[in-house]
Amino acid sequence: MPAFHELPLDPAHPPHAAWGVWGPNDRLGTLNHLTPERVVDAAREVRSGVRIRLDLPLKQNFLRPGFRPSPVHEIYSIGDNMHTSSQWDGFGHCGYSTGQFYNGVTAEQIQSGASPIGIEAWSNQGIVGRGVLIDFASYAKRHNITGYDAAARSEISLEQIEAVAKESGIVFQSGDILILRTGFVQACQSKTFDEQEIISHQSPGQYPGVSGTTEMAAWLWDGQFAAVCGDCPSFEAWPPQNIKLHEILLAGFGMPIGELFDLEALAEHCQKAQRWTFFLASSPLNLEGGVASPPNALAIF
Numbered sequence: 001m002p003a004f005h006e007l008p009l010d011p012a013h014p015p016h017a018a019w020g021v022w023g024p025n026d027r028l029g030t031l032n033h034l035t036p037e038r039v040v041d042a043a044r045e046v047r048s049g050v051r052i053r054l055d056l057p058l059k060q061n062f063l064r065p066g067f068r069p070s071p072v073h074e075i076y077s078i079g080d081n082m083h084t085s086s087q088w089d090g091f092g093h094c095g096y097s098t099g100q101f102y103n104g105v106t107a108e109q110i111q112s113g114a115s116p117i118g119i120e121a122w123s124n125q126g127i128v129g130r131g132v133l134i135d136f137a138s139y140a141k142r143h144n145i146t147g148y149d150a151a152a153r154s155e156i157s158l159e160q161i162e163a164v165a166k167e168s169g170i171v172f173q174s175g176d177i178l179i180l181r182t183g184f185v186q187a188c189q190s191k192t193f194d195e196q197e198i199i200s201h202q203s204p205g206q207y208p209g210v211s212g213t214t215e216m217a218a219w220l221w222d223g224q225f226a227a228v229c230g231d232c233p234s235f236e237a238w239p240p241q242n243i244k245l246h247e248i249l250l251a252g253f254g255m256p257i258g259e260l261f262d263l264e265a266l267a268e269h270c271q272k273a274q275r276w277t278f279f280l281a282s283s284p285l286n287l288e289g290g291v292a293s294p295p296n297a298l299a300i301f
Contacts, residue, residue, distance in 0.1 A: 004218035007252075014096045016217060017252040019103045026103060027121035029091065029254015033226040034129045038175035042130035045279040046300050052269055054282075054297040055086040056185070056262045063188055063200040085294065088127070088229075088284055089257040090119040092291035094246045102254045110291065119290035123283065127256065129226055131280030131299055132165075132176045135267045137183030139164045150183035151191065151199060153206040155237040158216050168276040172223055177280050180230035181263040182208040209237040212245045221253055229258020229295075258295060266299050273301060 001021070002009065008017040022032050091102040092110040099107050102117050109115045136156050140148045148154045161180075165172065184207060188196060199206075209232050210216055220228065228235055228249065235257050236245040249255040270276045279300040284293035 001224065004221040007221070013104075014098060014100060014252065016214075016221075016248050017096075018221070018254060019252075022254075024103060025116070026254065027117055029102060029256070030224070030226050031122065031125075031127065031254075031256065033175040033224050034125070034127070035175070038130070039128050041173075042128070042175075042279050045130060045277055048273070048301045050269060050273075050301040052266050052299045052301075054261045054263065054266060054280075054299055055295055056260060058085050058294060063196045086260045086262060086297075087258070087292050088119070088122070088227075088282070088295055089246075089250060089259065090122075090291045090293065091117040091250055091254055092119075092289075093257075094250045096247050096251050101251050110289070113289040115289050118288050119284050119293050120286050120288050122256070122293075123286040127177065127227055127280070127282040127284065127295075127297075129175050129177050129280060130173065131179055131278050132170055132172065133168075133179045133181060133263070133266060133270050133276045133278075134161055134164045134170075135168070135181045135263075135270065135276065136160065136164055137181045137186070138267060138271070139167065140183075148208075150187035150208055152208070153237055153239070154182075154208040155211040156180070156182065156209065157211050158213070158219055161210070170276055172225075174224035175226045176223075178220075178225050178228045179258075179261065179263065179266075179280075180210065180228070180232075180235065181267050182230055182232045184208055184230075184232040185260065185262070186231075186264060204239045205233060207232050207234050207238040209235050210245070212236045212240040212242045214243060217243065217245060217248050220249070220255065225255065227256040227258065229256075229261050231261050231263045233259055235259060258297075261295065261297070269301065275301065
């Protein structure tokens with residue numbers, strides 16, 4: 001595997017793009033890290049048989065009035081997001097400013113509804129491996145971190161992620177599926193209708209997430225994470241202020257991004273069991289040309 005500083009492999013490709021690492025026709029990106037050997041290793045996380053759903057209800061609007069309209073499968077335009085609940089962002093969800101998507105696929109190919117990087121490629125094998133929960137929401141509360149607001153734009157640094165991992169006894173492995181709990185959904189649901197309405201109508205939206213830095217992108221690539229997800233609408237702090245991780249992860253690395261996962265029961269069980277790693281099984285839709293999908297995800301202990 002090339003290191004982050006060696007990307008792109010071709011100087012004609014966009015910054016930090018990993019195009020060609022798994023071949024010119026690859027459809028899986030960093031999901032290639034989920035080898036059969038890694039899945040077998042991840043299955044050893046199953047010890048108690050406890051299963052926890054990670055999807056919010058499909059039509060749930062946790063902000064009132066409706067945060068997003070109920071889902072309808074129709075490709076309107078690149079970048080529009082019609083999901084009101086938990087989702088995986090596919091490789092066709094976000095491209096570089098040049099209009100190029102993962103492995104050089106064009107917007108025209110995606111809008112045709114039959115792109116070579118449709119989400120159906122993920123459904124063939126599922127997203128199955130070791131899930132790792134970084135429960136930053138609990139960490140911030142426990143350590144009284146000032147300035148962190150789970151219902152507003154707040155950045156979570158790489159140093160803070162590593163601090164949570166150390167406190168939780170987590171040692172990252174190649175192929176891990178990184179799950180970040182910011183507390184966003186819980187924080188929104190605790191607010192009054194008027195407060196939720198203000199958040200719902202912000203343009204652009206103001207959301208917590210990881211810092212959008214080259215250092216963060218390098219850590220995710222060199223750490224060989226298979227996918228990343230969180231309980232917030234964008235995974236990265238939004239709106240982005242430095243680099244846009246969405247385009248680097250999706251269009252550059254080919255790294256799936258999960259958003260608005262339901263992590264409350266998961267965090268509660270992890271704390272009770274004193275385990276923050278588990279077997280994760282997600283079955284995206286078998287939808288040709290799809291640019292996103294409900295996760296249909298379970299954490300199994």
